[in-house]
Amino acid sequence: MPYSQCKVCDLIYRNPANFMDAANEKAHYEHHQNGPEFPGYLHYLSKIIEPITSYFTPQAAALDYGCGPGPALDFLLKDYGVACDNYDPFFFKDGITKRSYDFIFATECFEHFHHPEDELRKMMDLLKKGGLLCIMTVFHHGIDVMDKWYYAKDLTHVAFYSHHTIKWISDYFSIDVLYQDKKSICIFQKN
Template identity: 80%
Template structure:
């Protein structure tokens, strides 16, 4: 899919702060890190899409959140480092995951948290029927093993991982 069609696809998503169902869904990425959220900390919503909602949710914690998206907020990276980087429902869209992960880790402070939300696949033999793989904008897929590999390869610790879609790393 070319970039113009990909952007048009994202413009039809209902994932802004005006959609309560999406806010509830997105709050799942905040729950495992609430103990680390403190006023005056900084966050980056990496791949926020056209209607950034994480910014809206983090205000309740006194966290300042910048919004970055290659289609909608290209100039959203306002700082040289962040306490938190949230990458919700965007890892599966990365054509060059290595480049994107390195960019995020370069922006993350030592001790900072990289919070990822992407549906984990359950094995190569399930890919053909898996709804997530049928979305043409999804070009990369991850599993629990992939998260372990990322942890080892980038020397970052896994602080939390659920069974479906969330992994939180801490930069050493």
């Protein structure tokens, strides 16, 4: 079976034997059209910003965790006066310049995490108390539909989350769910 499902947290995980190697994974990302020069992508990303604009302050520091080759959140956050660092293990390895951040955005990258708990721990260590972790990843609807689901057809997508997974993350890391939609967005606040 190409997928496993955790009975505790409801995470669906691609079998590691089916993971793409790092060189092919990077090459795949280089073809994404998700930089600031793509208006459709900017509009899509603005959905993660809209619920939290009241939290922005001129001195706020943000991190785009898993920004890809063309960081777009940095571009969008400038309109709000928020400085944003860009980190990506393939394209911006040295992008983390601060010890802590008011906002960490992880948009369209949670599904790429080979070790989700490790990545969440890194983000929690970088997030200030009271800070917001803003994630965007399409929530799954069960293991039975994985073979037909467009989101699972991308072989770089290896981890799939549900609303139950979000609740589990909230409990496990002692972070509050501040906002969650039905499809793909969740905003946590660190206690």
